[in-house]
Amino acid sequence: MYPFEQYHSKALCQALVDQIHLMADRPLRFMEVCGGHTMAVRKYGIPSLLPDSIMLLSGPGCPVCVTSSLFIDQAIHLAAYDRMTICTFGDLLRVQGTNGSLEKAKTEGKDIRVVLSGLDALEIARQQPEKKIVLLGIGFETTAPTTAATILTARKEKISNFFVLSAHKLMPPAMEAIISEGIPINGYICPGHVTTITGIAMYKKIVENFGIGCVVSGFEPLDLLQTILMLVRQVKANQPKVEIQYSRAVKPEGNPKAMAIIEEVFETVDEWWRGLGILKASGLKPRDSFQDFDASEVFSLPVYEISEPEACICGDILKGLKKPQDCMLYGKNCTPDNPVGACMVSSEGSCQTHYNYAGIN
């Protein structure tokens, strides 16, 4: 049996908490850059278990939260094409573009469907060859290989009515941008499933150039507490390094097959991130040899200006500069039922997780 329950063991978690309290003798700020961690940290009430001197910050690790209004506007533009079906992951539906969301376009009669996998979109393309199917590709290194593998399958099966509008992003440029902007952090809680794919080599630069430790963490309470203890120890010993806490799912070399598939299908492009602006080589777009599957090449897409909802401070929250409670709309005009900004739309956005788990943190 996979000893899953023991990662929730109260006794083991308490031992870690005690150690952290014993070791933490100075103010420390650790940042997680994975929406899954944002959610787990709040859900398990991790901040309430830590000494006041340790602060956990959420970085730009929620794909929906960093996606631009431009991408939404382009997706809505595509939806107006004749015999067009847009396939999207659920959370994206409610993110506001300049003139409304995909959800609004759907209620206006556009064919917009929620899928759980790129393969579901490909299946629709197989079943309905008379239609054009566009998959909205968002997500980091964890999701990018699944989109790439779906494109490879489409090519193999000669499916010519399947396309991807890619806003896939890469984590390291954003992690470096955060430090370069001077945001003070003492360590990164590195994204578990991104690193399952990439391996740990990409974090070496962060340790070497910035002297900031990187620990790759799992998602259970024991994982997160152990990761925090590892980071505290690194700071105390003044030995920042790359370590893997989540060793049951992360090998140092990552998943080479998945990385090769990303490399085969995609090339890097400069990409816009909410809060951070345009970061060099931080996005993925299908290579020229896969142009036939690239919705941005096949269809003509206007370039819209990027707009942000008024008074929304999501960009500063994604950099760890502000907290959701600092926003005057939080919990009032902006709630999960009625979200204003992307950080309240996504179930793993900082604003929504703060709101949902406010009682235990």
Added chain:
Amino acid sequence: MCLSIPAKIISIEGENALVSISGMRMNASLSLLSNAKPGDFVLIHSGFSIEIIDREEAEKTLEIVRHIRPIK
């Protein structure tokens, strides 16, 4: 969004696996893995198996924590 769920492989046919997630059965592509076999626990993300969970490592992690001496 990078959420990935542990599932047990029940059977494999070509590049597809039938997996069980706490009793619920579903299909998952194996095209991102080279050596998964029935009985393995894998992480499922967006319809794909992205890694085999190493059960020895899972146990080792717990063992390290079990050895932390309690503080009175």
